[in-house]
Amino acid sequence: MVDNYKSILKGIIATILILSPSVIQAASNDTSTINYSVAAINELNLDGGPYDLTVDTATAGQEPELVTYEGTYDITTNCGTNAKKITAQLNSDMPDDTFLWFDMAPPTGAASVWMDPITSASQNIITGIDATAQANISFIIDLEAWATAGVIESASKTLTVTLTDS
Secondary structure (H helix, E strand, O other): OHHHHHHHHHHHHHHHHHHOHHHOOOOOOOOOOOOOOOOOOEEEEEOOOOOOOOOOOOOOOOOOOOEEEEEEEEEEEOOOOOOEEEEEEEOOOOOOOEEEEEEEOOOOOOEEOOOOOOOOOOEEEEEEEOOEEEEEEEEEEEEEEOHHHOOOOOOOOOEEEEEEEO
8 A cells, every 4th residue: 555655746747847847947148237346445555664874975065975775665445535644653753954955756646745854743754645556666765964963883773655645
């Protein structure tokens, strides 16, 4: 009797499968939602460093000669129009009669700011930065020391260059 029920059940399943082929077939396409986002990206990199500058030359009757380091920097930001600027500052002020100058060529579309020597106060270097990804843009660091600065043993300062909101 159990065998009869098994045979009847097999017959019913076979009939259902024959009459309903879509039951065993997969759909030919499907849709799905893709959630995505792009985060704020603000990257700045000064190439090289540490930078060694020594004022050690002068012409008699003139102030010592300025010493220059020439380097490059890279920048990537996906900000809006005129949304970013670059600032610079030292961890502490330079000794009397010594000056550290820092200048960066601006990325395309931005503007350089004429400035005083870098101090411990944050100063704008470049303004009006739009979304950009550029590499090998030039910068310079100049060390100037007047004769009245005297002899200064080897010392260091930390230069912080920041890509920030305008």
